[in-house]
Amino acid sequence: MAKNISILQFAGISIDHNLDQPLYQQVYSSLRSAILEGLLRPGYRMPATRTLSIELGVSRNTILIAFDQLTAEGYLKSFVGSGTFVSDFLPENLLQVNGEKSKSKKSGSINIRVSKRSNDISNILSTANNLSREVKTFKHGSPSIADFPFKIWKKISGDIIQKLPEKTLGYGDPAGYWPLRQAIATYLRTYRAVKCEAEQVIIVSGSQQALDFTGRLILDPGESVLMEDPGYMGAKGAFYSSGLKLVPIPVDDQGIITDYLTNSDSEARLCYVTPSHQYPLGSVLSIKRRMELLDLAVKNNFMILEDDYDSEFRYSGKPLPSLQGLDKSDRVIYTGSFSKVLFPALRLGYLVVPPQLIETFTTLRSLTDRGSPVLEQSIIAEFIQSGDFYRHIRKMRKLYHERQKILVSEIDKQLEGLLTVKETDSGMHLVGWLPENCNDQAVSKYLYSKGIIAPALNDYCLEYKQKPGLILGYTA
Numbered sequence: 001m002a003k004n005i006s007i008l009q010f011a012g013i014s015i016d017h018n019l020d021q022p023l024y025q026q027v028y029s030s031l032r033s034a035i036l037e038g039l040l041r042p043g044y045r046m047p048a049t050r051t052l053s054i055e056l057g058v059s060r061n062t063i064l065i066a067f068d069q070l071t072a073e074g075y076l077k078s079f080v081g082s083g084t085f086v087s088d089f090l091p092e093n094l095l096q097v098n099g100e101k102s103k104s105k106k107s108g109s110i111n112i113r114v115s116k117r118s119n120d121i122s123n124i125l126s127t128a129n130n131l132s133r134e135v136k137t138f139k140h141g142s143p144s145i146a147d148f149p150f151k152i153w154k155k156i157s158g159d160i161i162q163k164l165p166e167k168t169l170g171y172g173d174p175a176g177y178w179p180l181r182q183a184i185a186t187y188l189r190t191y192r193a194v195k196c197e198a199e200q201v202i203i204v205s206g207s208q209q210a211l212d213f214t215g216r217l218i219l220d221p222g223e224s225v226l227m228e229d230p231g232y233m234g235a236k237g238a239f240y241s242s243g244l245k246l247v248p249i250p251v252d253d254q255g256i257i258t259d260y261l262t263n264s265d266s267e268a269r270l271c272y273v274t275p276s277h278q279y280p281l282g283s284v285l286s287i288k289r290r291m292e293l294l295d296l297a298v299k300n301n302f303m304i305l306e307d308d309y310d311s312e313f314r315y316s317g318k319p320l321p322s323l324q325g326l327d328k329s330d331r332v333i334y335t336g337s338f339s340k341v342l343f344p345a346l347r348l349g350y351l352v353v354p355p356q357l358i359e360t361f362t363t364l365r366s367l368t369d370r371g372s373p374v375l376e377q378s379i380i381a382e383f384i385q386s387g388d389f390y391r392h393i394r395k396m397r398k399l400y401h402e403r404q405k406i407l408v409s410e411i412d413k414q415l416e417g418l419l420t421v422k423e424t425d426s427g428m429h430l431v432g433w434l435p436e437n438c439n440d441q442a443v444s445k446y447l448y449s450k451g452i453i454a455p456a457l458n459d460y461c462l463e464y465k466q467k468p469g470l471i472l473g474y475t476a
Contacts, residue, residue: 015056023058027066035075035086046076046084139453140429140473141310143340147399152388153379160378169374174366175358176203176350177377183384184350192311193321194334194352202351202361203372207309210335210351211238213364214305215270217357218333219244224268228256230460232279232307235272248462251278255285258292261300269302275323276311277427280460280471284426290323297331304332310340312393313475314426315401330354338380340428341393348372348380400428400475407474421472428475431457433467440468 013030015023034040046052049067053060067084070076078084175181181201188194188201204210211234219225221243227235229248239246247268249260255278261271273293275285285293297304306323314320324332337349353361365371383389404423411421411432420433432454434440440456447454447470457469 013056015058017057024062024065024069027056027058027062028069031066031070032073032075035070035090040086042086042088042090044086046086048083137452138472138474139476140455140471141340142473142476143343143428144396144399144476145343147396148343149388149392153383156382156386156388157379160375160382164375164378172371172374172377174371175362176201176372177374177381179385180377180381181350183381185352187384187389188322188334188336188352191319192308193325195325195327196334196352199358200352200355202353202358202365203377204335204349204351204365205369205372206339206347207307207335207337207349208234208238209368210337210349211235211272211305211307212242213351213361213368214303214333214335215239215242215244217360217364218270218303224270226261226268226271226302227462228273228278229462229464230280230457230466231272231462232274232309233460235307236462239272246462248464250464251281251283253281253283255283255289256293258289258296261293261296266300268300270305271297271302272305272307273323274307274309276308276320279307279309280429280457281431281466282424282427282429284320285323290326293323294327294329294331298329302331306332306334308334308336310428311336311426312341313397313400313428315397315404316425324352330356333357341389341396342380342383346376346380348376396475403474404430407472419470429471429473432470432472434469436467438468440470443468444470 013027013034015026015030017023019026031040046067047055049060049063053063056063067076067078071078071084074087075090076084077087178198180203182198184201185196185198188196204213215225215238219242222245224245224247225239226247226249227239228251230251231248236246249271250257255275256273271293273285275290277284293304296302304323304327308322311319311322322334324334331354333354334352335349338346339349351361380389407430408421408423411419418435421430424430434443440458444454444456444459454470454472457466457471460471
């Protein structure tokens, strides 16, 4: 018996009573690892459970639970009167003998083939280094989490959990929690001049899902989508992953240049725009071009996807009315998100779709993931209805405006001749213009190596290149 215990010690079977992990799980994990690594070979006779419990300093019941689990999974087999043995029939590809486990991890010997589209999507997204999960200097599009009213949020959360009816804990309406859809519809009608009823509001898992759904439901693979150029990298990725052809349309200080739409791909059936605050240049689509765009949508039979990603943060005058509010032909699908207004971890956004498309979008929502968590939706609904949502927006609007002015002032003082920025009336980022002879992509890469996230403006371009510039966030 001493020989068996010695082998187990060699195999690294040990218990740490200071860990939070239950003892039976530690025994199970240690034995399983030893078997998979070949330290306990097929056919090896395990020590008696009493002996093993004494050696490891745990109860016999702990050993029995671990043995039962290993037996159920096929790592051990037990014979009455003979004992317990390591199974002879473990899959060969699970066994890692003589260090092969660590070798295979390092060598990356398994070659998994992915589609060309997968590689292209990775390239699209990796060019903009704003995807880091860590909030670093100048990272744009991130709200100030430190200034979020978590005390109020926690109180609302606690109240919701206490009074949430049991019936809401099953599969909810895939289109979203009804009180939240009502609250969003009221907010959009009042503050964004969106023409909608609660039935038209579809709750989604952030704006990316809104883009993905729209691309898949409006277009078939191989069809064309008109896009602002430069434009939002996430939209490019979402549309490309749906197999769509991207048709770049240039923008200027009045937004997307509608004259180019007349000569663009006449087969395109979707046009993606950010009219209230063009991403990333920050221009506002003029009323003249808004009307031209709506007229062209009717004439050329295409839909418009309006991404209203940060319209809440306008620092002078009233927020601009939505493009959707001007639409008289049900040509506009409107999307917004709570990621920038509240915090990104919520992963909740919304679509406002024409009445004819409610069932179509709801069905896809159901097939994709059955809908968003009801608890989070309930909390946001109460946060809006209580007025805390509006108070938070007003507070952030003032704070972000002050931070923008500080950023512009300091750049003027510290980086004169190297970087030029101007204050804007809205948004969460600025474009810092570099000297004409600079390579903004090289500058951005260098800054990233120093812990500064300032994506190059030309990383967001498909065809129509811009003067060298950097995207500078100031809100987080």
